Ligand SMILES: O=c1nc[nH]c2c1ncn2[C@H]1C[C@H](O)[C@@H](COP(=O)(O)OP(=O)(O)OP(=O)(O)O)O1
């Protein structure tokens with residue numbers, strides 16, 4: 001089955017501009033133009049009260065698919081930090097409070113990890129990023145659940161993850177969210193230093209999309 005929306009448009013149930021840019025690039029080779037909820041200001045905010053990334057992705061995709069009577073894709077994603085027992089996880093967007101900025105979420109993350117280090121509960125490793133030394137405070141992974149809802153069909157929900165470390169200070173200006181703090185060992189760089197095409201080859205979001213295309217039986221995904 002070709003991806004629903006092939007040769008036309010697909011609604012992504014997100015207001016996140018960083019995600020929208022990445023999906024635009026990921027879907028472009030498939031001949032699909034993406035529209036985000038920023039193109040539809042009349043759509044109300046969707047309450048993301050699920051317990052898991054998959055639950056929240058499904059809530060967003062189902063709501064928008066029902067509103068439009070059309071296929072809708074949603075992404076629920078976040079950062080799971082080992083030394084914080086997987087937090088902030090599904091609370092990543094509102095870690096520093098409802099409506100928090102990326103900067104305040106990053107500052108809160110560093111505050112928590114610095115406190116653990118001061119208490120002797122973690123040992124940092126050193127690495128180099130952006131031409132300087134950074135200290136890696138904890139292992140972490142980005143996780144992305146994607147839910148695709150097509151009217152009259154069962155939903156398809158998949159997940160992807162990308163492993164890395166949390167650096168002790170932000171490096172790089174690309175990407176969004178926690179990218180400046182997320183060190184990717186294979187590249188010796190933070191996610192925010194990588195060009196979007198590299199991020200889109202290795203990210204949690206890219207891996208989840210590959211799995212979604214496999215589940216749809218899209219041979220181009222393999
Ligand atoms: O590739 C990523 N690089 C850096 N940070 C990331 C990434 N992927 C997710 N994140 C962070 C951003 C936000 O703090 C949370 C997502 O929260 P999440 O609710 O899924 O998205 P959101 O509220 O920004 O937009 P929306 O719900 O409209 O899709 O995880």
Ligand SMILES: [Mg+2]
Pocket residue numbers: 048093
């Ligand atoms: Mg959200």
